[in-house]
Amino acid sequence: MSEVDAKAARPLSPHLQIYKPILTMVTSILHRITGSALYVGTVLVAWWLIAIASGPAYYDFVSEIFGSILGRLVLFGFTWALTFHMIGGMRHLVWDTGRGLEKGTREKLALATVIGSVVLTILLWIIGYAVR
Template sequence: MSDVGMKNSRPLSPHIQIYKPIFTMIMSILHRITGGALYFGTILVAWWLVAAAAGPAYFDFVNAIYGSILGRLVLFGFTWALLHHMLGGLRHFIWDMGHGFGPEAREWLARATLAGSVSLTVLLWIIGYAVR
């Protein structure tokens, strides 16, 4: 039994000051952030679809906003968030299948998720501009 009268100097629960940030932890946090960002991106997609249904004038207005430098930057970020969240989901699916739990495998999957999301985003945008 613990001594009730003793003052405990340890925290009652783990806190961010105790944990050393490791790459897989950062990727987990980033996965949650990109999931939240996808809500905002879905609103942008819905606005674009509503503009398409509203008529050519409003559709041109929305396309002008999305075609601006700031609009393209937001769409680039949405593309990256979508791909990063998807690859993070595949990483979790691999874990759900019972694989990739070793330290090297976890680290490799986390790095592959980041590298893959950045690479696929750039590749997708290059293809998009080439087709356009």
């Protein structure tokens, strides 16, 4: 086999199947996904603000969509994405100071990000319904 054929047979970089998924890797990927999802959520917030400015009839229409089961599910997902991304950003700020980079601490911070985002999302929705 020539040298060119040997180079062509090898992958240029490791594939995802080689890596064992660990919590920090999963939270890193989720951080990127939630960051992208926040763009869509921002469009929904802008749509809501436009509905407020457009008058009562259009506001009622948009509120009906957001108040449906699917609308509430989307808003719940947006709230979770927002809290997860915020807590993940704080975790990265801690890492930027050079702290929390030890293996055990990294895993604990990643787990705290996941648990904290779920708890904070549920808490925000409970407070929102209580105030309503």
